[in-house]
Amino acid sequence: MTVTEQRPGGEVGRDRRRKEDARLITGRTAWTDNLSLPGMLHLAIVRSPMAHARITGIDVTAARGAPGVVDVFTGRDVADLQGSMPCVWPVTEDTVLPAYPPLALDEVRHAGEPVAVVAARDRASALDALELIEVDYEPLPVVLDMEEALADGAPLVHDAAGTNRCYTWILDSAQAGTGADVARMEAEAEVVVSRRFIQQRLVPAFMEPRSTVVDPTGDQITMWSSTQVPHILRVLLSLGTGVPEHKIRVIAPDVGGGFGGKLEVTPEEFIAFAAARRLNKPVKFTESRSEAMLSAHHGRDQIQDITVTARRDGTVTGMSARLLANMGAYLGIITPGIPILGAFMFGGIYKFPAYRFECTGVFTNTTKTDAYRGAGRPEATFALERIMDELAVELGLDPLELRRRNWIERDEFPFTTAAGLTYDSGDYAKATDRATELFGYDALRQEQAARRAAGDTVQLGIGVSTYTEMCGLAPSRVLGQLRYAAGGWESASVRMLPTGKVEVVTGTSPHGQGHETAWSQIVADQLGVAFEDVEVLHGDTRASHKGLDTYGSRSLAVGGIALVNACRRVVEKAMPVAAHLLEADPADLEFTDGAFRVKGAPGAATKTLADCAFAVFQSHDLPDGVESTLDADATYDPENFSYPHGTHLCAVEVDTETGMVKIRSYVAVDDVGRVINPLIVDGQVHGGVAQGIAQALFEEARYDEDGNLMTGTFVEYTIPSAADLPDLVTDRTETPAPGHPLGAKGVGEAGTIASTPAVVNAVVDALRPLGVADVRMPCTPERVWSTIQAARAANGGELR
Amino acid sequence: MTRISMTVDGVRYDDDVEPRTLLVQHLRDRLGKVGTVVGCDTSNCGACTVLLSGRSVKACSILAVQADGADVTTIEGLAGDGGELHPVQAAFHEQHGLQCGFCTPGMIMAAVDLLTENSEPTDAEIREGLEGNLCRCTGYQNIVRAVRAAAESMRTSVPSTPESAEAAEAGSRQGVTT
Numbered sequence: 001m002t003v004t005e006q007r008p009g010g011e012v013g014r015d016r017r018r019k020e021d022a023r024l025i026t027g028r029t030a031w032t033d034n035l036s037l038p039g040m041l042h043l044a045i046v047r048s049p050m051a052h053a054r055i056t057g058i059d060v061t062a063a064r065g066a067p068g069v070v071d072v073f074t075g076r077d078v079a080d081l082q083g084s085m086p087c088v089w090p091v092t093e094d095t096v097l098p099a100y101p102p103l104a105l106d107e108v109r110h111a112g113e114p115v116a117v118v119a120a121r122d123r124a125s126a127l128d129a130l131e132l133i134e135v136d137y138e139p140l141p142v143v144l145d146m147e148e149a150l151a152d153g154a155p156l157v158h159d160a161a162g163t164n165r166c167y168t169w170i171l172d173s174a175q176a177g178t179g180a181d182v183a184r185m186e187a188e189a190e191v192v193v194s195r196r197f198i199q200q201r202l203v204p205a206f207m208e209p210r211s212t213v214v215d216p217t218g219d220q221i222t223m224w225s226s227t228q229v230p231h232i233l234r235v236l237l238s239l240g241t242g243v244p245e246h247k248i249r250v251i252a253p254d255v256g257g258g259f260g261g262k263l264e265v266t267p268e269e270f271i272a273f274a275a276a277r278r279l280n281k282p283v284k285f286t287e288s289r290s291e292a293m294l295s296a297h298h299g300r301d302q303i304q305d306i307t308v309t310a311r312r313d314g315t316v317t318g319m320s321a322r323l324l325a326n327m328g329a330y331l332g333i334i335t336p337g338i339p340i341l342g343a344f345m346f347g348g349i350y351k352f353p354a355y356r357f358e359c360t361g362v363f364t365n366t367t368k369t370d371a372y373r374g375a376g377r378p379e380a381t382f383a384l385e386r387i388m389d390e391l392a393v394e395l396g397l398d399p400l401e402l403r404r405r406n407w408i409e410r411d412e413f414p415f416t417t418a419a420g421l422t423y424d425s426g427d428y429a430k431a432t433d434r435a436t437e438l439f440g441y442d443a444l445r446q447e448q449a450a451r452r453a454a455g456d457t458v459q460l461g462i463g464v465s466t467y468t469e470m471c472g473l474a475p476s477r478v479l480g481q482l483r484y485a486a487g488g489w490e491s492a493s494v495r496m497l498p499t500g501k502v503e504v505v506t507g508t509s510p511h512g513q514g515h516e517t518a519w520s521q522i523v524a525d526q527l528g529v530a531f532e533d534v535e536v537l538h539g540d541t542r543a544s545h546k547g548l549d550t551y552g553s554r555s556l557a558v559g560g561i562a563l564v565n566a567c568r569r570v571v572e573k574a575m576p577v578a579a580h581l582l583e584a585d586p587a588d589l590e591f592t593d594g595a596f597r598v599k600g601a602p603g604a605a606t607k608t609l610a611d612c613a614f615a616v617f618q619s620h621d622l623p624d625g626v627e628s629t630l631d632a633d634a635t636y637d638p639e640n641f642s643y644p645h646g647t648h649l650c651a652v653e654v655d656t657e658t659g660m661v662k663i664r665s666y667v668a669v670d671d672v673g674r675v676i677n678p679l680i681v682d683g684q685v686h687g688g689v690a691q692g693i694a695q696a697l698f699e700e701a702r703y704d705e706d707g708n709l710m711t712g713t714f715v716e717y718t719i720p721s722a723a724d725l726p727d728l729v730t731d732r733t734e735t736p737a738p739g740h741p742l743g744a745k746g747v748g749e750a751g752t753i754a755s756t757p758a759v760v761n762a763v764v765d766a767l768r769p770l771g772v773a774d775v776r777m778p779c780t781p782e783r784v785w786s787t788i789q790a791a792r793a794a795n796g797g798e799l800r
Numbered sequence: 801m802t803r804i805s806m807t808v809d810g811v812r813y814d815d816d817v818e819p820r821t822l823l824v825q826h827l828r829d830r831l832g833k834v835g836t837v838v839g840c841d842t843s844n845c846g847a848c849t850v851l852l853s854g855r856s857v858k859a860c861s862i863l864a865v866q867a868d869g870a871d872v873t874t875i876e877g878l879a880g881d882g883g884e885l886h887p888v889q890a891a892f893h894e895q896h897g898l899q900c901g902f903c904t905p906g907m908i909m910a911a912v913d914l915l916t917e918n919s920e921p922t923d924a925e926i927r928e929g930l931e932g933n934l935c936r937c938t939g940y941q942n943i944v945r946a947v948r949a950a951a952e953s954m955r956t957s958v959p960s961t962p963e964s965a966e967a968a969e970a971g972s973r974q975g976v977t978t
């Protein structure tokens with residue numbers, strides 16, 4: 001039998017408008033907070049106003065008697081029921097895994113930690129009753145700064161641990177046998193450049209606040225939750241509380257964004273689960289934005305000490321990264337692993353013969369950190385691309401030229417890096433050439449020279465960033481070697497309905513990415529059915545019992561292959577049925593354009609999959625041994641990550657008198673392999689770039705010295721509006737992913753990874769003549785202005 | 801409790817509300833108009849935007865009692881009676897102006913209002929005009945494109961069939977009156 005993979009002029013590669021939109025643009029959406037069940041109670045949570053304190057007493061008497069209040073409980077009241085919050089990624093054997101009760105028992109370790117819960121007949125009554133709960137706190141010393149936390153005699157976040165060090169994780173290419181010795185390179189180097197970069201703390205700030213509804217009244221306890229990970233949530237709820245897994249059903253209905261922020265299993269989910277079981281009534285908890293800012297995990301927050309070595313001719317010889325990574329007060333499901341996802345990427349697209357990475361995770365009295373779009377890889381790419389610019393300055397080379405001299409050439413793939421990864425494919429020169437052309441690189445450099453010469457108050461800066469990322473999280477074996485507790489496979493099921501329509505079940509769990517559309521396109525091509533005839537089901541463990549959900553740009557790169565494999569199995573199963581209907585030998589049949597026909601007989605009769613589905617439904621006359629189903633499942637576990645790449649260029653105008661930064665133009669050329677839906681891919685790049693620009697220019701979560709979050713609402717935590725962002729120019733090159741039947745790589749995080757260093761490099765480039773060699777993020781007007789003042793003072797007030 | 805009466809998406813509701821109840825709470829919790837959503841508690845995000853007597857307002861920034869007697873249009877009532885999309889809805893779909901869709905109800909209502917004010921906005925005017933509505937997914941690129949496309953189609957649309965004439969009328973009745 002022959003199966004042609006894609007119909008000519010088929011669905012894959014088309015700008016299909018999204019199926020999801022119909023409900024989203026008309027307000028018919030199933031957000032968790034929309035749900036209302038008979039007898040449902042509303043929860044509100046008392047949160048700690050202190051960053052570190054002992055709880056010496058909680059008085060709930062007044063709250064219990066308040067109107068509408070049904071129950072009030074503390075951590076002590078549900079100690080047996082509430083379970084404990086899991087961390088599934090202890091990155092070393094000796095990673096400190098502190099106890100993490102969903103509701104605090106006798107100590108709070110960050111501002112916003114849940115302390116007591118009110119259940120009431122309506123939300124307003126629950127919130128009113130919070131005011132009546134008296135909690136006595138005995139303040140304990142607070143530690144916020146990572147270096148202070150590691151110093152001798154520092155206050156301990158967890159006394160029982162005896163240290164604030166969570167772990168130290170090292171990758172050394174000389175020891176691993178994947179490359180040369182960094183220390184030797186440093187000793188012998190002609191040029192050494194070292195810098196410290198600060199990855200400020202960010203808030204993922206998905207637009208839909210998290211919400212959870214739990215209904216304990218059925219045979220299964222059902223939890224609806226605004227989560228990226230319904231399957232992981234079910235497993236961890238069961239393991240964390242002891243309720244058997246088959247007695248739990250989890251549903252992720254429409255989910256309003258995540259960006260890693262909903263790649264979490266949260267105390268609030270555990271608290272709602274405990275409340276529902278305690279009261280035997282449905283309960284709902286929906287956080288306010290202020291609660292989300294305090295308690296949903298944060299991202300980034302690293303101190304990066306980076307050293308690069310090179311020869312005078314510009315050839316890089318070694319890269320070393322030493323990180324301190326802020327864990328916050330507790331460990332979320334993969335908190336320790338986030339920097340490790342970056343550990344392999346500090347070499348980027350360049351041929352570093354020697355590589356060393358060392359990261360120490362540090363506990364502080366702050367909200368925990370965990371995944372935020374890119375998770376470790378934006379941090380790595382930022383440090384690398386920033387220091388490449390510093391090296392270029394040191395060598396007197398154009399930053400693009402330095403990159404050209406060091407990147408992996410197109411004919412060198414597959415390429416094994418000193419970090420031990422094998423990059424599958426790429427064409428860095430092509431993407432860069434395309435980007436410089438769209439950007440008008442040479443003309444902008446000329447304009448820059450002229451403005452520098454004229455001493456303009458508004459200076460032009462040009463920022464370059466290349467990147468590659470390991471995405472499609474994935475290879476279970478690799479994840480196992482990294483001590484991650486789960487695998488990285490993904491699953492898909494295809495159900496052929498009697499009338500020829502198709503239901504597809506995916507283990508991925510979209511929250512804005514458009515899987516319903518893209519998966520339909522893939523299935524339409526694979527099975528020769530209409531795009532409209534495919535229904536994609538996801539995010540309900542009853543429909544989709546198996547899956548590892550959506551994060552790390554994995555859904556298409558891994559789940560897409562499972563889907564293609566399941567489709568192929570359907571076609572294989574239908575083959576003997578079609579042969580029977582056509583009275584032909586299966587060996588003589590081919591499946592093209594959605595129909596079975598005898599090979600080499602163009603005008604001959606055909607049978608579609610729909611014909612076969614109906615014949616199987618009837619099963620009146622099937623060949624012997626043919627099962628009465630065309631349904632098929634597939635689970636796929638790749639052997640390698642996939643490696644999209646790209647080049648981003650940014651031009652900024654910086655007013656040297658006010659510090660104001662304005663992005664003048666931005667060009668992103670990404671290579672994400674073969675594209676299923678260009679419209680969706682462009683959208684992912686736009687959103688990713690916007691978040692990366694936001695880190696560069698606008699956002700930072702800040703604490704005061706007592707550990708209070710000073711950026712606790714959208715007033716202080718300034719995510720960009722339309723007026724803050726530029727129009728982006730996006731384009732693509734396409735280097736198919738070898739080993740992927742669709743050739744697709746993954747695009748969810750690319751924009752975020754590349755854009756932050758492109759923007760900051762541009763800002764620094766603009767100010768270089770003033771003696772500025774770095775600007776700490778976010779490059780707000782005040783910060784840029786004060787950096788300029790400091791440089792002027794240091795240089796005697798004149799242009800260098 | 802205060803007795804209020806309002807028309808929401810063409811249906812009249814009479815209710816007793818607590819004076820402190822926000823319009824958005826009233827819409828969601830009492831009237832079941834859950835198409836309008838809440839994204840913040842500081843009136844910054846715009847997710848809750850509705851039209852109050854034709855002009856956009858953040859439904860979390862006014863009290864239900866302040867909307868007594870008002871004619872409210874939410875995202876649920878923007879399409880025509882036969883389900884024909886308002887040109888702004890159609891353009892958001894066509895231009896991929898949404899991803900997760902959480903900001904979308906507010907964004908669309910704000911855009912409808914913006915186009916009422918200015919039927920031929922420049923990109924910069926669109927960006928300024930939507931400044932009060934936050935989106936975390938799209939980088940606003942395709943939102944701007946969608947609003948531009950909607951403006952175009954609202955300017956040039958010549959009803960050609962009875963059906964589309966009705967749709968256009970429904971659109972102007974519900975969305976574009978001042």
Ligand code: FES
Pocket residue numbers: 837838839840841842843844845846847848849858859860861
């Ligand atoms: S919910 Fe009204 S502005 Fe955010």
Ligand code: FES
Pocket residue numbers: 207256257512897898899900901902903904934935936937938
């Ligand atoms: S589409 Fe998700 S916030 Fe705008």
